[in-house]
Amino acid sequence: MSKRPKTANNTGMTGRKRATSYDVAKAAGVSQSAVSRVFQDGASASKAMRDRVVAAANKLGYRPNAIARGLITQRSNMVAVVISKLTNLYYPEVLEQLTQRFSEQGIRVLLFALEHEGDADKVVDQMLQYRVDGILTAAMFTPGQMKTIDNAHIPVVFYNRTLKNHQVCSVRCDQEEGERWLVDELVRAGHRTFGIIEGPADSVVASERKMGALNELANMGITDITIVSGEYGYETGRECFSRLMARRGSAPDAVIAASDAMAIGCIDEAREGYALKVPDDISIVGFDGVGPARFAAYDVTTIRQPVKRMAQSAASMLIERIENPDLSPEKRAFSGTLIRGSSARLRSADE
Amino acid sequence: MSKRPKTANNTGMTGRKRATSYDVAKAAGVSQSAVSRVFQDGASASKAMRDRVVAAANKLGYRPNAIARGLITQRSNMVAVVISKLTNLYYPEVLEQLTQRFSEQGIRVLLFALEHEGDADKVVDQMLQYRVDGILTAAMFTPGQMKTIDNAHIPVVFYNRTLKNHQVCSVRCDQEEGERWLVDELVRAGHRTFGIIEGPADSVVASERKMGALNELANMGITDITIVSGEYGYETGRECFSRLMARRGSAPDAVIAASDAMAIGCIDEAREGYALKVPDDISIVGFDGVGPARFAAYDVTTIRQPVKRMAQSAASMLIERIENPDLSPEKRAFSGTLIRGSSARLRSADE
């Protein structure tokens, strides 16, 4: 026979331990199940019961224990959000949108920030230990990691990434399309020689962007192309630009940078290091459409990702999968929009 | 007598449910307690036992259930991190540092992003439901909210904020000192008329900065001061600057903006809207020392907060309080460092 001694709050005021549903039940003179039901949505409870319980609960400062609830319901109501390099100018907006969407749905966000995209191993372990209901990741997982996650039947949505040889959910901005668009516009406006500032090697997004640009340049018959590579970020942008100049000897007509931050770095280096006028002497374009790209001193021509819609979409895609685990994988691709800043000479939209 | 039927994984391979310590115990032919102990740090277990259990666990893909563990140990190993306005250029760095410190200590971060500093009510409720071990907040709590949290005996550390009439832990950068420093330097360099661009009314930090600047200006006998107020952020910075100009009729010698983003806005507006040369015609200073403040086109003179040390300090302060709840409240204040950018005419450091 299981007895429940339940020392509980002697005084009901200064108790060192937090009130449980049993304490509330005792205080209200009802059963624990009743308390439980009052604090659920669809459960049946008379108004009288509800009032008594709520009154007792308030007096005791009772709050249902989400941990205990999670144990019995097999639902933690938490999702893991994995992000690499938070200081990247782009991610904060994504993260903000995601947490907002999730919390609207009563879902909490367990945040995992990776220093590099590769550090996911320990993180995967943690996510599984905490029995998150789903995973939304803006970092890559290895096939081994995916297998682990699949075995645990946890739905995953990739943000701006996807996994070859593995059917997964993803929401992304079409990077290649965006780069094609930029290239088309640049070529149409007469640019013939190009520099490409490539992003970090471990970033899928970076390589998609590079390939998008290169393919389209090839299509257009452009052959004078110089590629230099670095990390995302302002400082590397500057450094890459000077490497580019060193490599070529003279400035190309246009530079395609892998991110806005790098584009801004290029602009500064072009102006300060090489006395080039942007866009008169050289056009520089970026990607993302982050806030600082709109600073007047740069006004970067770029592809703006529809972050809000993407995040919204990713969140609901994940929530759907949590509610119905048998939904088949789905990939959604969004198109970016071209922002005609003054960092590049383009023909106006209606020409 | 409590029996444990434990249907568990029939096959051990394709089981729909995740393996538990009982499954591992059965597979290894040992007791559940043994499994539990193998997966703990200080617990006693022979090497033979350890090997058998680990082998079985690996075969079954077992991972301890952190939820169940939290229930029995009364420790969730999660802390709540509350941040308002993630898209503020300043917070991502803080958040990154915090998550890093916490995860080094085996603590997970439950993220709560507020749209406005006032939205904390629901958030407090959630934090308590999830039984977080501690709270680190970069948003204000009302006295009522603090009372709720105190009753639950959850340690709280405020980041760049503090609560009057309430002894709390906090880590902050001395905003007033920083502003005094800026003012001193500006006055010493001959600036006599000032504009102050104030931050949002609901931000404690903003008002500390304003008061710091005003007090020191008064000390120095400066009386020609115009104050305009807005939100943090680039766009408001621009807009505030033109309001400032409209209000005064002519440009002040110097503008003190409540944040770097606003300072950058002011610089752009001064240049574009009023053809002013920065810093020749007007000096503009900011606060924070965020990344974009170092972009060459702005090179903002500002106070850089030692974010890394502050975050580190805040995290360990919270961890200490979690481990020893009886530690008395403590406030730590860090000094910022002056960054002599080219957005303001200052006398050089050694003059």
Place this chain on the structure above:
DNA sequence: TCCCCGTTTGCATTCGAATGCAATACTGCC
């Protein structure tokens, strides 16, 4: 060989809420 003491191990209970089932309370209706 026997005994003592320190390790390992297992047993049984515990954490706090949810829930299937059975018991009870209400409702309306004849």
Place this chain on the structure above:
DNA sequence: GGCAGTATTGCATTCGAATGCAAACGGGGA
């Protein structure tokens, strides 16, 4: 008043791991 039918309520069990206690084990010394 009596009865069927529904809405509430309570009982007992469950989720998965941790842990105090006692039993079993192992090694060393006499």
